[in-house]
Every structure is written in structure tokens, then in C-alpha cells.
Amino acid sequence: MVDARSAARLTLLLALAALLLLLAPLPFSGGVEARAAAVVLPAGRALRDLTRPASELLLNAGQVRSLSAENAALRRSVARLEAEAAALREANVATAQVSALLQSAGADFSRYRAAAVVAVDPAPGRRTIVVDRGSGDGVASGQAVLGPGATLVGVVSSVETHRARVRLLSDPDSAVAAVVQQSRVQAVLAGGGDRLRLDFVPVDAAVHKGDLVLSSALGGRLPGGLVVGRVSAVTSRAQDLFAKVAVEPLTDYARLEQVLILVDAALPAAGATGADDSGGDSTGGPTR
Structure with a gap:
């Protein structure tokens, strides 16, 4: 989560952005914009790096839930198929035993x-x-x-x-x-x-x-x-x-x-x- 320090940085960035908008029509604003950009851009990148783990965590959490549901469904399918295969093998064994009994009789x-x-x-x-x-x-x-x-x-x-x-x-x-x-x-x-x-x-x-x-x-x-x-x-x-x-x-x-x-x-x-x-x-x- 974003702590108090990050919130202060965000407030400062918003204030600088507003100041740039106000100074944009003035003739000397180019130098100010350049100097402000030099301050704002690194701070923006730092804020982006700070918030990226949280966003990736939220995205991965959704993917994990989806994969977990898929794995559970696959496990149920495998269990059902194994049970059906075991039942089929038992049926084959019983058929073979009865056939052998009848042949001997x-x-x-x-x-x-x-x-x-x-x-x-x-x-x-x-x-x-x-x-x-x-x-x-x-x-x-x-x-x-x-x-x-x-x-x-x-x-x-x-x-x-x-x-x-x-x-x-x-x-x-x-x-x-x-x-x-x-x-x-x-x-x-x-x-x-x-x-x-x-x-x-x-x-x-x-x-x-x-x-x-x-x-x-x-x-x-x-x-x-x-x-x-x-x-x-x-x-x-x-x-x-x-x-x-x-x-x-x-x-x-x-x-x-x-x-x-x-x-x-x-x-x-x-x-x-x-x-x-x-x-x-x-x-x-x-x-x-």
C-alpha cells in the first residue's frame, strides 16, 4: 500500500503539474518547464516503481484464482477417469473369470x-x-x-x-x-x-x-x-x-x-x- 510519504510525493507532483499549466503561456516558461520536468520525471518514475508491485499483485491474484479453479476441475476430471478405468478393469477381470468358469464347466x-x-x-x-x-x-x-x-x-x-x-x-x-x-x-x-x-x-x-x-x-x-x-x-x-x-x-x-x-x-x-x-x-x- 502507498504510505504517507508516497502520498506527499504525489501531492507535490500534482502541485508542480498545476504550476506548469499556469506558467505555460509566459515567455520564460520554457526554462521553468525544463527545470520542473527534471524534478517531476524522476519522481514520477519513482512513484510508478513504487506502485507497480501492488498492481502486479492484484493482477496475479486474479490469475492465481483462475488457475486454482482450473486445477481443481482437472483434478476432479482425473479422479473420475481413474475411477472409471478401475471399474472397467474390474469388469474385464470378472468377465474373464466367468468365461473361464463356463469353459471348464x-x-x-x-x-x-x-x-x-x-x-x-x-x-x-x-x-x-x-x-x-x-x-x-x-x-x-x-x-x-x-x-x-x-x-x-x-x-x-x-x-x-x-x-x-x-x-x-x-x-x-x-x-x-x-x-x-x-x-x-x-x-x-x-x-x-x-x-x-x-x-x-x-x-x-x-x-x-x-x-x-x-x-x-x-x-x-x-x-x-x-x-x-x-x-x-x-x-x-x-x-x-x-x-x-x-x-x-x-x-x-x-x-x-x-x-x-x-x-x-x-x-x-x-x-x-x-x-x-x-x-x-x-x-x-x-x-x-
């Missing part, structure tokens, strides 16, 4: 409903998920749920109009009929954490590490021959009636994002091995 796509996992049961020890398909899509309790590679990952336990809850095979309350492919030994596949186990396997049964475990037809409620996992360990003692058989799932249940629900189980299931009397799933097995 076989050509008869009408038997299945693709569903996205929308929630996971947070309760300790529980292994259930919620998917975005329900009774309005033909989903019903007891239907098989498949994961990558057409592997059996769970069974529909309850249904709403547009949602369904799936009990994974690893849930402590899960128990389905199963068969060891190589030896045809029937057993009950039970959950209980990250690994599965086969219950009621005779201690002398020919079950070995690496054997493939499938669903069994003994329950009759689900199609047979669905791949579940591989035997990862077999332990027993001489006095035991049943061996302890651990099964490693072929699918990481914690990473499920898209699944297939088998809504029509009238035909042989995808991934069936063609066994004579094996290949089914049962939700009516022992439940703990």
Missing part, C-alpha cells in the same frame, strides 16, 4: 448361473459366502457351487430372492459324501478349516497321498464326479478302526470371486469321471 451353459461373491462370513471358524444370485435366478438350497476348474467348493445353504448363502466345504458344519477315485473307497468329506478330511475310511483301505477325491452319488441330491481335492496325508494306528485322511482342496476358497451354481443337476456334472456308482454329493451327510 462344459458347453451346456444353461445348467449354470454365474454368481459373484459379495460377502464373506466374518465369524471366526465359519466358512460361508454370500453370492448375488437367488431364487429369482433359479437358485435353490442344496445346489452345488463350483469354482475354478469346475471343482466343487460348496453347497447352497439358504436362498433369498436375489442372494444366496453358500456353505463352503471347509466349513465345520459341512459334510458331503465322497469317493477316492483310484480305490473307489467311499467316505464322508468333512470341513474344519483350511484343509478337508475324509471320515470313516477303513484303516486298511488303499488310500494314498496324491489320490483324487470326488463327490459321491450316495447322497443322490447332487451330481457325482465333481472334483474336490487330493489326499495330502494318511495316518493310522494298528488299534484304529478308521484312518485319518487329510485332503487338500484344489481351489483356494479364500480367493473366490466368481462361482457357478449348478441349477440343473439332471445330467452328468461337468468334470464327471464316468464312474459306475460314484459321483454324487450329499448335504444330508453327518453334520456336526
